[in-house]
Amino acid sequence: MATYQLTVVGQRKEVKVDPSTPLLWVLREELKMTGTKYGCGISVCGACTVHLGGVATRSCVVPISLVGNRPIVTIEGIGSDPVGRVVQEAWVEKDVVQCGYCQSGQIMSACALLKASNGKLKLFLQAFSYHHHVSNDRA
Numbered sequence: 123m124a125t126y127q128l129t130v131v132g133q134r135k136e137v138k139v140d141p142s143t144p145l146l147w148v149l150r151e152e153l154k155m156t157g158t159k160y161g162c163g164i165s166v167c168g169a170c171t172v173h174l175g176g177v178a179t180r181s182c183v184v185p186i187s188l189v190g191n192r193p194i195v196t197i198e199g200i201g202s203d204p205v206g207r208v209v210q211e212a213w214v215e216k217d218v219v220q221c222g223y224c225q226s227g228q229i230m231s232a233c234a235l236l237k238a239s240n241g242k243l244k245l246f247l248q249a250f251s252y253h254h255h256v257s258n259d260r261a
C-alpha cells in the first residue's frame with residue numbers, strides 16, 4: 123500500500139492503495155466516482171476514458187503510481203468545462219445515448235479531440251454539415 127495525493131475534478135483527494143491499482147478502480151472503488159465505466163479492461167473499448175493532464179486516457183491500464191501530479195477530469199466534472207458543456211448539450215439534443223453504458227468515455231474522448239484540434243475540427247464539421255445539407259437538397 124502507498125498513499126497518493128490526487129487532483130480529481132479540481133478537488134484534492136488522498137487514497138491508500140497498491141501502486142499497481144488502475145486509476146479506473148481508484149476512481150470507482152476508492153473515490154466512489156462511478157461515472158467512468160469498466161468495459162474491456164485492456165485499453166480497447168474506451169469506456170473508462172478520463173482526461174489525465176488534459177489528455178484522453180484509458181484509465182483501466184494506468185497504474186495509480188504513474189498518475190503523478192497530473193490533474194484528473196472525469197465525466198462528473200466535464201460539464202464545468204465550456205467544451206464539455208457544449209458536447210453534453212449536443213449529446214442530449216442529438217439523442218446519442220443508445221444504451222448509455224459507454225457514453226461517458228465517448229464524451230470524454232470527444233471533448234479531448236475538440237480541444238486538441240484547436241478549433242479546426244469545428245470548421246471541418248461545419249464544412250461537412252454544409253456539404254451534407256447541399257447534397258441532400260440535390261437528391
Ligand code: FES
Pocket residue numbers: 159160161162163164165166167168169170171180181182183
Ligand atoms: S475499460 Fe475498455 S478501454 Fe478501459
